[in-house]
Amino acid sequence: MLLVLLPPVGPAPQVRVAVLAALAALQRELGAAIRVLPVDGGTHPSVVHSFHAPNLPCFVLMRQGVELMRQCGLPEGEAIALLLLSKLGPVEEAGE
Template structure:
């Protein structure tokens, strides 16, 4: 017999990091793809990285009303938790994202 697990003890559903990319496809460069793969490894299962390029999904990219691409948008259940337009400077993005997710989890 399986015991039911209380929803309060379950880990929160992973957030999603949307990486919005310009049509000039930096994403097509192998180095960029490798950096996204490394980022996903650093984030583990807490945050899922999805690459969305403007050429393939222009309406999705426009819906985020970004003024600069690339843009990084962290969302969970349709709620935006964090946004970075342009490439992050200084701090690597993985620790920054994990910190933002911890903040969001504590506010929930």
């Protein structure tokens, strides 16, 4: 899961809409491998605070409760999907 921690006092509404559209596009690129979950600091302040992010926005890649990657800013750029997928490592088979 990719948690995208967004600041509580957001930018102009049109900027927030553009950010959410970009995250939806990233979700389409990642497919079922990684779920992209925007977390608004105004709506879910305790969740955002629990990650102790010094600057927002920030994104955190998690798998089964383990943090695999953290970076300030938004997950953007041509190579971000490949970078995120590479951090997952090999997929374990059920029962192994």
